[in-house]
Amino acid sequence: MSIFKNYCICLILLVAFLSSGMAQQEQLNGVVRDSISGSLLTGVTIRTDSYTTVTNEDGQFSIHYLSAHPLIINAVGYQSKEIKDVAPGQHLDILLVPEISVLEEVEVIHSGYQQLPRERATGSFNVIKSDLLNRSVSPDLLSRLENLSPGLLFNRGDAASTDRFLIRGRSTITAEAQPLIVVDNFPYDGDLNNLNPNTIEQVTILKDAAAASIWGARASNGVVVITTKKGSTLRPQVSFGANLSLQGRPDLFNVSMVSSADRVDWERKLYESGYYDAAKEPTTLLRRVSPLPEAVELMIANPDDLEILLDTLRHHDVRNDLQQYFYQQAVNQQYNLSISGRQQRLTYAISGGYDQNVATLVGQEFSRFNLRTNTAYQVSERLQAEASIAFTKSSDNQGNNPGIGLGGSTGLSPYARLVDGFGDPLPYYQDYRKGFVDTAGNGEFLDWRYRPLEEIRLRRAENQLIDYVIQTGVSYRIAMGLSGQFKYQYQYQLQSIDDLHREGSYYARNQVNIFTQVDPVTGAAEYPVPMGGIMNLSRESVDGHQGRLQLNYAKEWAQKHRINSLVGYEIRSLLTEGNQFMYYGYTDAYTAVNGSMDFLSYYPRNTSTSSTRLNNPQQRRRLTDHFLSWYANVSYTYDGRYLATASVRKDEANLFGVAANQKGTPLWSAGIAWHVDKEPFYNVDWLSLLRLRLTYGVNGNISRRGSAYTIAQFRSGGGQSHSFPTADVISPPNESLRWERTKVWNAGVDFSLRNQRLSGTIEWYRKAATDLLAEVPTDPTRGVTSVFSNAANMVGEGLDVQLNSINFRGAFGWQTAFIYSYNTTKVTKYLMPLADRGIGYAEKSATVMPVIGNPVYGIYSYEWAGLDPQNGSPRIILNGEISDDYNALVNAPLDAFSYNGPVQPVHFGAIRNTFTWKAWELSCNISFKAGYYFRSHSMINGGLIAGWTGHGDYQYRWQQAGDEVKTHVPAVIYPANVNRDRVYQYSSVLVQRADHVRLEDINLSYRLSQADGTRLPFQSIRVFLYLSNMGLIWAANTKNIDPYFNNQPMDAKHISIGLNIDF
């Protein structure tokens, strides 16, 4: 850390040097703003007879002014302006009037290092502005980006377990695939849920090499640059927003379950075939303890009214209990207040937000408080200082409510009764047998029953996050066109999880009972685990320092040439520390009794014949990330028609050590663009904008799987023959490790019809990822049989299309926005041999199991050959022949499987129609995803026996010859055959196309504004109604499964109402 401090001191010194000793020069300074909104304009050209300059990102400029010639001010989208008779030394405040014909405001791209107008970029950028972000109401930012920008994929349903969020597909095997998130110039290392979407001005997505390569070793997955709101208007702007969302209980009947009647009958069958014989008169402790389903207990007890009791069970469905008592209607509230403005030399923006959510799962609540201030102060003509503070505190509470996941390892009996007729909790015996729980301990034990409904409130798991980000910076105009800036950010996030199982909770009682020692002679009890609650605590802190020193240079000459460049040096140090511990005997008075407990001795357990130590988890973690980077970026424009850009960056990190860093090559990109429409010969009247772009470059990615150093791990307990400390070598040194690299081609065309009836962008890209960190077989002579090395390759290819059309203008308006993305990826080089058994690829027995020619995540299955008409057993085509040799099938290599397709969509997009009529606006978004697959669930024979529940396909099982034409669900056999189950489970008959179209959301709003002549106590008000999660319109699969909720509780529709007021 001290090293880091040294660096910062050096950087600060450097800035001090720069700002103190600069020669003062005679020149004219000023600022350029939009005449309507008052916002500062970047990239405006200011010309005198002999000099030219452009305004910086704060709208500032400075220019030599020698004669009485006029100043000429030009900006795209604005009427040009001439100013005469300017006195030298005067500070100008220039207002530019927007060109009426240009309805769309100029899009400014934020790369995190600079801001530039879109027409000066060659790369692939997408900008999402705050009005679009605020069209939806979710409390987190990321989900608001969904369906707004091509190339951005949010995986849902089963696919979400692979990658949650991707830009232009996955281009790594073992490393992080999630895009880099940048908030106000620096990578954000906290929890993304800390960000309040309402304080965000815009989001820029950097997709290709030219856009992202300035982020070097972290650019490969694309970058999401988030910019928060800054003050800009002369008049203070105060706005307030509030909304309320409601969501009904999820539909639990979307989780298929064997019917209670079928389950009772099935258990009787098992009972009669002797499966439960050993439990009838248990001879071992294990038999006395192991729980049985309720119906089986009844059959064993065999009361006179057995049939009546079983019939009661047959007619009960546990999902009704769950839905009514364990789930509830969700209520989310969101409030925001912000004030921003500009006074003399000070700009400010202050915003506060509060979110309060009650989830559909009873006992789960979330609240978040945000505060953010952004201020900038113009100290002198040359020097500007800025500071921002963002504070977030959020709290996520949960009770002990597994919801539909109740039932532990055996699953929940479909006929289980969790609540009695009066709504009072009933016990459920899932860990121990009823008879054991009722009699164990001769009255010395605590009540050992588990009553799920009561338990909800007996646990309080509070996940609290506190995060603050402090950013300061100065920028200094050194000379004509040359400016320097220094930025420093400190971030601290503390996550604390206090998971309290209160006194009296089943968790705490169970721990006490397991170890309670009853003296067989005296009957006296001892309690190694004390009475009281049990609290699990964990803390994790992220402590990050980032500093940046950057020089910007811009020059325009001979009215045709323009150069913009920057060069910078960056340092980053991130320390993540965590620890975990446990309090026993916890009470609300903050007492704990760990000190008097014996964690070393072995205590006999009452539930098994073994002795164990008392659980005493304690853990410490410490991760350190150090980065040093330098970067440069330059763009050259000729006559506004031709544009060339280049960017280079070199990163060095402690991941690789000094030796490996030295071998690294810088990551770079280059791009060109041609504004065809600005050519003198261009005369296509109907096509008012035509621009072609082409870029190529190399982006990097970080993996922690390899190590440049030898890594050893100390073993506890000394050696086998001595008591000295010993250490294992867990990873050999690999000094040739380097960044993963992705070479990206991007070609794009931007166009717009006259009057912007139709405008859009079409881009094609190809990503070739090389040097991917992957396991590689190595000569065992080296002491290890495989190492992680830069040895795998992938390629990805795709298309991003964005089209906007204005279908109707006038009192009734209709606009359409269409986005479409196509993306395929495949592994092209992977050196580890295929696993011996192909079923590992179907079961996904490892996190990644790459197969050359396919994407990292794919679905593999046995080729289904129908049920055997003789006995209803599943059959598979193996080596061209129908087979039911399940052992052979399970041991077959991957050749025996077919590859169905990717787990992630290949085609996806959305279409958003917006209708306006007077003050009304109605918009709706329809999304689609296609070209991917999922595995549907079905009956598992073995699970029916060992578990207490089962899939509803049970009722469609093969029962007699001829059924094989109606069903693919195999006959139920007893005893079960594990491999027969696996073969069926991973057969092609259960693989489904995931293609679907869904109605995402509908937004209806009404807006009143003083500007329209309405009399209002404030400037404007907007009220809206927002409906989301509206469900499927069409799905390709034959079973009517929504791929987002594959055998999962189906989320209900979401309804929000809200208002925004600008004062």
Place this chain on the structure above:
Amino acid sequence: MAKQLIRIAFCALLVISACNKAEFLNENPNGANVVPRTWSDLQAIMDRDIYVNGIGTSSRGPVPFLGETGADNYFLPDDIFNDRISPEIQDCYVWKPNALDGLAANNWNYPYLVVYYSNIVLDGLSDLNPANQKEEYDILRGSALFHRAHAWYQLAQVFAPPYDKGTDNADIAIPLPKTPDINAKLQRASLVEVYTTVINDLEESILLLPDIQAYKTRPSKQAVYGLLARIHQTMQDYASALAYADSCLEINNTLLDYNTLDGTLSYPFENGPQHNPEVIFNCNMTSLATGNPVSPVYARVNEPLYQSYGETDLRKQIFFRSTSTGMRFKGSYQGTTTNFAGIAIDEVVLIRAECYARQGKVEEALNDLNYLIANRTDNSKPLQAYQANNADEALAAVLTERRKELIFRGLRWTDLRRLNIEGHNMTLRRTVNGTEYVLPPNGTGYTYPIPAAVLGFYD
């Protein structure tokens, strides 16, 4: 303008130089893992006896079990051969080894794991400044040199052709990795290179190691002398072998008197190598979790060998017990079913006796030989001391005693290779399911093929 650029450059320089960039970038990324950089880190790696010495039940160790697999101490009853032994080992048992696949891990990879650990220590030590810890530094370096040379030597006994003093020994042998860097180029060295390197490293370690070490998993100077005596004997350089055996026994020549042991125990050496005064260096043969042919669980001692122990010979009871399928070995110095394969004083005494006999020093040879059997014979009975009229008789006596003393120590295979080169013409025979298999003297069967998984990495 130019002035300002100079100023900026100056400041930038200040930033770079004021701070220790190397230190910043060398910070350990994950606190749970150790980048071994200190003497104690490296010592802990070298002390990882479960891997480095093969102690415990990890099946690892520096001595491949394939040598013992091919030697003539034992046989496998047919039903064990048929039901308990993998096809790959069945092939080895009948001296027709195929390209090793599953066996590679336990015979090639594990000894090379010792080389890898040693290389990590040597590499780590080279970055340390020995000035403040000269002695510890030297001992650790000597230990790593010893472990590495020992593993190389053991690998050469199995995967390289026998060393023949009468030839130039230019045959291609095994790779000698000398750095832990996984990118370093590896080549198979010639036989003479292997032995020269092993001897050079061991000679260096003599200067670094203390005479003895408190823990016998750590190499001592006495262990180096013992190993050098064994290696020179393997190379048929008996003069050097004698000198090193002498140096070794000068430090300590105590033998364990078997009269103090309880021969009725399941494992009479239950106290283990650490408390056995004979043991100089403690390490084990590699093993297999199941189906290890040379584990006492399966291996049955060749009947003529068992019968060669006299009635007053304590070893007959201490080393063996009978089973329904034949005699079973229980005399591992490890005191378990694991085969001890370290260095002990009995072996060094026998080396010296053999060298004496070969030099015609009959009396000295007999002295050593009788010193050994005095500790092996029931002391309540009269000792039948060895007699010899000439050097040949003395040598024959030494070799007979060597055959009996050092069984299941991983030494017989090397002896067979060496003695056949010298014309002893021993043909090994095994009968499996009625078929007889033969290993002729100096046959190709005395050199195992390099594992297939390894060979692919070499041209």
